[in-house]
Amino acid sequence: MKNVAIILLLAAVILGFSGPTETITVKGSDTMVILAQRWAELYMQKNPGVVIQVTGGGSGTGISGLINGTTDICNASRPMKPSEKSKLKQRYNSLGVEIKTAKDGLSIYVNEKNPVQEFSLAQLRGIYTGKITNWKEIGGPDQRIILYGRENNSGTYVYFRDNVMMGDDYSSTMQSMPGTAAVVNAVAKDEFGIGYGGAAYGKGIREAKVKVDEKSPAYAPTEENVKSGNYPIARYLYLYVRSRPSGAIKDYIDWILSPEGQSIVKKVGYFPVR
Amino acid sequence: MQRLKYCLLFLVITSALSYGQDSSKTVNERNITEIQDAVSGINETIAEMKTTLDALKKIKLSGYVQSQFTSTNGAGGYDGVKTSGPTAVGNFSGGALGKDVSSRFLVRRGRLKAVYKNDLTQYVMQIDVTQSGVSIKDMYLSVKEPWLKTFALTAGVFDRPFGFEISYSSSSREAPERTRMYQTLFPGERELGMKLEVIPTEQMGFLSLFNFKFGVFNGTGPTTHDVDNRKDVIGRLGIGLQFQEQNVALDAGVSVYSGSVRSNTKYVYEKINELDSTSTNNGKYFDRSYIGIDAQLYADFLPFGGSSIRAELISGQQPGTKDDNRSPSALLTGDMYVRNFLGYYAALIQNIGLSHQLVVRYDEFHPNSDNSSKNIGAPGSNMGLGDLAYKTIGIGWVYHYDENVKFVAYYDMISNDEISPITTNTAYRPYIKDVKDDIFTFRIQYKF
Structure with missing residues (x-):
């Protein structure tokens, strides 16, 4: 009985001295979800x-x-919009703090059997707005182009629309996929499909x-080309917090930006910023 | 013979197996075809549902209800004295309190907003449902041009493009009500008219720091028909500066109101309340003109969280009647009083962690900046309660329970200037000292 009491007392002391658990919630970009999980x-x-x-859930979901x-x-694969900053200002009196954590070359996926090797930005804009509908118009087979893209809560969707399509609307024939992996999967199965998403x-x-x-000249989305700025559709991957970070959140973000955190960026397939 | 038997048996088994294989192959192929057909069917259904869903996504419903309890330190806001003048509490906190009534429950706002938004066009309707009935708040359409996506035209009933406080939604505002200055100059906040908005996109670089709104309106408020042929012009030029790394933002603007109000008598009291009784005054228009500046500074105040300081100042000329300085929503029937006014406020809002906010706001409104309130009711003075100046200090606490619900506890200390103590007008007598009209509000809001 005495032993049991001593064990219980020791357990209570040990538990008493062990610090409280800090929980940090991270939500947002599907492009970044694997990177965020590894971190x-x-x-x-x-x-x-x-x-x-x-x-x-997507960058839009994370910002909401x-x-x-x-x-x-x-996590966001696009910068916050002015309307989103405005909402943050209204509720928290804060713009939100933006932290660049990695760089990504937004890749254009085609099926391995597709003979088309490269695209100009104008061609991509034409394809995704629905003005170019057949592969033969850009040197491919006489087949209809099947468009795969992301849903509108995705940062990749917004980034591609704003920076490649110059704000134009997507063609109504584009099939919206729930994640980048789904886009890759669809293009891998569809000989005449085209999609876009993160390099990872x-x-x-x-x-x-x-x-x-x-x-x-055309460039592949390699680290060298993305870092040098030669690859034309490279973007940053961001973390956003409401106010300047402090406590456990600051420690975590500092670690993400440390050499150790940045080495994960490279392992996952993106490009470190430090 | 035995061999022949074995040979026959072998032939039967192999042909049976072969038939079985062929049969199984046919079944598999049939199954695959059936599955492919089923998948195609599902794809078609999904494509059809997606079309419906995409159309439904264009409709957005939102709303909020503000249910509150208010209590004043003076019954009816007049120390229990029934008067015929403008109310001190009532008109500025959701409707006049009854005689001898010092507290009440109230649905202050019950909003339901429906928006149908295409890429460049939108339809907006907002109604207010409270114990007083149903009223229209917003009813407008807006169209944005497709080339620069910078210019937008809005037509209908919508917020007047003046200053900061009008466009800051009541559901987001930390204090329960707008300042006395705004409630006097812009009752109902909205107006019937048309507006051009210029909001440069981020791609336009330096220009994207600026925004400009300009509109032409009836000048009689949100729910009444125009009463004259003159239209009022309202505009605001704004700038937004952001220092992302420091998490600091500064928004500021200059606003102008240029309108007029028609006199329907020849008796007009201007500036220092001197009577002008020229016969041509009847039917003459007198300027309703304001100029305002506003600024909002946002910054982190660690370890608490974000904080903001907001301030506005409006000065100008306001036509009204002797005892009422609120912007008229109908033809004036009595003598016209044209006053120069000055009003301003400053507010500090401090976030504390995720859920709490502290608010302090100070505002002053001098409806007659040329004369002192002390002359109201004095012998030989033409001044009335429409000239009475007020100062208000408000202190409050906001608790965001979750993303939908918030609680607000707010105390407004309202001080009127003291008028001439020798007045014999019974309606004015309560104002020879500070009327007991401080008001406490406890509000619960649900927003979706």
Whole structure:
């Protein structure tokens, strides 16, 4: 009985001295979800007192979560829109703090059997607005182009529309997929399909080269080309927090930007910013 | 013979197996075809549902209800004295309190907003449903041009493009009500008319720091027909500066109101309340003109969270009647009083963590900036309660329970200037000292 009491007392002391668990919620970009999970797994291994919960849903969903107070950190594959900053200002009197964590070459996926090797930005704009509908118009077979893209809560969807399509609307024939992996999967199965998404997901399909215009050289979305700025549709991947970070959130973000955190970026297939 | 038997048996078994294989192959192929047909059917159904869903996504319903309890430190806002003048509490906090009534429950706002939004066009309808009935708040359409996506035209009933406080939604505002200055100059906030909005996109670089709104309106408020042929012009030029790394933002603007109000008598009291009884005054238009500046500064105040300081100042000329300085929504029937006015406020809002906000707001409104309120009711003075100046200090706490629900506790300390103590007008007598009209509001809001 005495031993039991001593064990219970020791257990109480040990539990009493063990610090409280900090929980950090991370929500947003599907493009970044694997990267965010890898960061979280490694960080939790090294910091057992911290629990990091990562979910996707798209950049728009993450930013809404930041505004509604349902997430601590938002992952976004596009910058916040002025209207979103305005909502954050109204509710929290804060613009939101933007942290660039990685760089990504937005890849153009085609099926491995597709002979088309490269696209100009004007061609991509024509394809996705529905003005170019047949592969033969850009040197491919006489077959209809099947468009795959993302849903409108996706940062990749918004980035592609704003920077490649110059704000034009997507063709109504585009099939909206719930994640980048679904786009890759669809293009891998569809000989005449085309899709777009993060470089990290480019497995099982071919990533086409992209050029600014017909006269420019075309570049593949490699680290060298993305970092040098030669690849024309490169973008940053962001973290957003409501106010300047402090406490456990600051420690986590500092670690993400450390050499160790940035090495994960490279392992997942994106390009480090530091 | 035995061999022949074995040979026959072998032939039967192999042909049976072969038939079985062929048969199984046919069944598999049939199954695959059936599955492919089923998948095609599902795809067609999904494509059809997607078309319906895409159409439904264009419709957005939102709304909020504000249910509250208010209590004043003076019954009816007049120390229990029934008067015929403008109410001190009532008109500025959701309707006049009854005689000897010092507290009440109220649905202050019950909004339902429907928006149908295509890429460049939208239809907006907002109604307000409270114990007083149903009224229209917004009813407008807007169209954005497709080339620069910078110019937008709005027509209908919508917020007047003046200053900051009008366009800051009541559901987001930390204080329960707008300042006395705004409630006096822009009752109902909205107006019937047309507006051009210029909001440059981010791709336009330096220009995207600016925004411009300009509109032409009836000048009689949101729910009444125009009463004259003159139209009022309202405009605001704004700038928004953001310092992302420091998490600091500064928004500011200059606003102008240029309108007029028709006099329907020859008796007009101008500026220092001197009577002008020229016969041509009857039917003459007198300027209703304001100029305003506003600024909002947002910054982190660690470790608490974001904080903002907001301030506005409006000065100008306002036609009214002797005892009422609110912007008229109908033809004036009595003598016209044309006053120069000055009003301003400053507010500090401090977020504390995710859920809490503290608010402090100070506002002053001098409806007659040329004369002191002390002359109201004095012998020989033509001044009335429409000239009475007010100062208000408000202190409040906001608790965001979740993304839908918030609680607000707010106390407004309202001080009127003291008028001439020798007035014999019974309606004015309560104002020879500060009327007991401080008001406490406890509000619960649900927003979706």
